[in-house]
Amino acid sequence: MGRNRKWIQICILLAVVILGGWTIASSVLDKTEIPKVGSKAPEFTLTGLDGKTHQLSDYKGKTVVVNFWATYCPPCREEMPDIQKQAAKWADKDVVVLGVNVAESKVTAKNFVDQLGVTFPILLDSKDKIRREYGVLNYPTTVFVKPDGKIAVIKEGLMDEAYLDRTIASVAAAGNGNK
Amino acid sequence: MIFENTKCECGHQNPVGTVLCESCGKPLENTESSEPLEMRYDGAARRSQKANPSLLDKVWNFFSSVKIAVYLIFFTLLASSLGTIFPQESTFLNMDPSTFYKAEYGTLGEIYYKLGLSHTYESWWFILLLFMIGTSLVICSLDRVLPLYKALSKQQIRKHLSFINRQRAGLIQTMPFSEEDGEAQEWVNKLGKQLRKQRFRVHTEGAALLAEKNRFSRWGPYILHIGLIIFLLAVVMRSIPGWHMDKHMGFLEGVPVKIPDTSYYLKNEQFTVDYYKPEEMSEEFREKNRSVAKLYETQAVLYRCTDRCDDDDPVLEEVHRQKIEVNKPLDYKGLLAYQFDFQETPTILSMDPKVRNLKTGEAFGPIHLNMNNPAQSYDAGPYHLELKGYFKDFGMDDKGQPITQSNSPNAPAFIFQVTGPDLPAQGSVFMYFPRQIDQQNFRQDAINGELAKTLAISVDSMDDVQIAAYTSYLNIRMDRAMPFIWVGSAIGMIGLVMTFYWQHRRIWLRLDGRELSLGAHTNKNWYGLRREIATSLTKIGMPIEQKALDKGGTNG
Structure with missing residues (x-):
């Protein structure tokens, strides 16, 4: 009887701890927190204009620049050639530039990048899902991800070539320092 | 450590913390006092x-x-x-x-x-x-x-004398007979009969008696607790994805929209807003010259996605079709959609134009052009059209470059590479603005040059253009925890009713020589209990006032 009673106590307390822990954990974790500088860049898997699937984790160990853009955003259009130049400049130094087109048709996006001569991978966030996960509200927004997968800089708005060069250099340097 | 002796004088071994002996009811604490006993949990530890x-x-x-x-x-x-x-x-x-x-x-x-x-x-x-x-x-x-x-469930009938005498209701009286007399037994039986008439359950053991009624009322609080626990668990279950939702969503006419976290898509087939005619309105309203809505109605179709749910072209199966009006929500298996708001949003969704050879006058097609997500290529008779560019909201930037101004199809523009009769093998570029006004503003014919004289894309009539006039805003709600909340509340209510509308009443009686000791306990409505005892005693020839049974106490 005494043993039985003890087991019942253990079972009830265990059930409460598991149920309570799970609920509290889910209520804390469930808040789809918008990533901030220093937090881990949310993983994504998207199809590119090249027809291939691109995953953020594919580029682990490299500095990744994720640029959210849309064809109807004039500053996106303005900065795109500068990003292209920087992408080419840093290509052989473990820096990857990814353009994420938000919720536009493939034709529209393709037309746009062809017009501007963009050669870095352009991914299609056709469901508007990754934009929401990253909490991007204005275009363009550029997220600089360190080689360890953590966000180093979130830049909202137009970037010029000097800014890009400076930022990429500092993020890449910080990443190498950590190694 | 002091070993606490918990053995009662009746020989019963009680657990630590027992207030009244589990067997005979003898008080184990404050034994000297003659105050009414604390009867909580029957004195059990x-x-x-x-x-x-x-x-x-x-x-x-x-x-x-x-x-x-x-x-x-x-x-x-x-x-x-x-x-x-x-x-x-x-x-x-x-x-x-x-x-x-x-x-x-x-x-x-x-x-x-x-x-x-x-x-x-x-x-x-x-x-x-x-x-x-x-x-x-x-x-x-x-x-x-x-x-x-x-x-x-294992109550002793003959309780300890101090247990009986320290009850808040009762009496001590000298009887004309002794406990061993047959008369005593007869008297106890007569009383038992009277108490049974009051729906007591009566147990006797020699000249001792235990009468009890409505014991189930004691379980009321615990049933209430079970109800509350179900209620709390139901509230917790709301955090499971898909169990609880309260969202406001816009539905453009004719476009199925995915309801997040579910496999459902909802389409607003048609939205209707109807206003009161001036003659239907009261004088007061007519003077204000305001339009007052009579009806907001969304013809809603609910689909379930069966395949390719994450792609652009999910396979949808119709599961439900219903008109939504204010206070008449769509209701399908716990998914509720309430009419919330609307907006006039005239938008071209798609169109079915034909490709025309202007030299021969022949028309081919139609081809289906979707304004939100156009297909890559089209075939119309001998013509093949490859989509080279698409602008949802066509415009020019300051350098004269074509751009899209917004993500709404306000001024859609298509750039096709067309191959077919009388056209070069590598094809010719043809620009098409679906809206008449854009064709003029952006001078479609001038852009297309020579080609405009031999080729045209146009619809036969406005019937071939699918237009969404309204966006209907619906409040989508889902609460799968609700049935459990109701069940929990119902069980809780049953517990409350059991606790409040019935009382557990008990009467103990014993004869020691000629001395009769009677004690009674209830959790509330002592008056009722005393009256029941007084009535029974009076009926067997022992007239007594109910007040005489009141031995005072701290409460109730």
Whole structure:
């Protein structure tokens, strides 16, 4: 009887701890927190204009620049050639530039990048899902991800070539320092 | 350590913490007093009362304490009320709480936000409080209901004299007969018969008697607790994805929209807004010259996605079709959609134009052009069209480059590479603006040059153009926890009714020589109990006032 009673106590307390822990954990974790500088860049898997699937984790160990853009955003259009130049400049130094087109048709996006001569991978966030996960509200927004997968800089708005060069250099340097 | 002797004089070994001997009812504490007894849980020890509690027992005892439960309820109440001072974060659609509370409610608002009260009900500490209340409910109940059940299911009929005499209702009287006399037995039987008429269950043992009624009322509080636990669990289950939703969504006519976290898509086939005619309105309204809506109606179709749900072209299966009006929501298996708002949003969704050879006058097609997600290539008779460019909202930038101005198809423009009769093998570029006004504004014919004289794309009539006039805003709600909340509430109510509308009444009686001792206990309505005893005694020839049975007490 005494043993039985003890087991019942253990079972009830265990059930409460598991149920309570799970609920509290889910209520804390469930808040789809918008990533901030220093937090881990949310993983994504998207199809590119090249027809291939691109995953953020594919580029682990490299500095990744994720640029959210849309064809109807004039500053996106303005900065795109500068990003292209920087992408080419840093290509052989473990820096990857990814353009994420938000919720536009493939034709529209393709037309746009062809017009501007963009050669870095352009991914299609056709469901508007990754934009929401990253909490991007204005275009363009550029997220600089360190080689360890953590966000180093979130830049909202137009970037010029000097800014890009400076930022990429500092993020890449910080990443190498950590190694 | 002092060994506590818990053995009663009747020979029964009681657990630590017992107030009244489990067997004979002799008080084990305050034995000298003649005050009415504390009858809670029939004097049984709570399960957790132990001589040397282990850590597990200590945790158990913490939750077993009613004092702790009262504190928990108090703090939950306090937190709940603090959470209502300013609106919670979840009541706003688009805002940054870190700046909003300060801007809107000043320093107090900032403190409120910093304390985390702007999301009280989702905070870990609030949920923890609820859980501790739940745990306390379970443990408090178990700790008391099991000993109480044991105590009540094996009651001694002949109780200890001090137990009977220290009840709040009762009497002591010298009888004309002695306990060994046959007369005594007869008298007890007569009383038993009278008490049975009052629906008591009567047990006798020689000249001792136990009469009891409505014992089930004692289980009421525990049934209420079961109801509350189901209720709390149901509230917790709402955090499971897909169990609870309360969202406002816009539905453009003719476009199925995915309902997040479900496999459902909802399409607004047609939205109707109907206004009162001037002659239908009262004089007052007519003077104000305002239009008053008579009807908002969304013809809704609900689909379930069966395949390719994450792609652009999901396979949808119709499951439900219903008109939604204000206060008449769509209701499908717990998914509710309420009419909330509407907006006039004239938009071209798609069109079915034909490709025309202007030299021969022949028309081919039609081809289906979707304005939101156009296909790559089209075939119309001998013509093949390859989509080279698509602008949803066509415009020119300051360098004369074609651009899209917004993500709404306000001025759609298609650039096709066309191959076919009388066209070069590598094809010719043809630009097509679906809207007549854009064709003129952007001078489609001039852009297409020579080709405009031989080739045209156009619709036969406006019937071939699918236009969405309205966006209907619906409040999508789902609450799968609701049935459990109802069940929990119903069980809780049953428990409350059991507790409040019936009372557990017991009467003990024994003869010691010629001395009759009668004691009675109930949890409330002592008057009723005394009257029942007085009536029974009077009927067997022992007239007594109910007041005479009142031995006083602290409450009730």
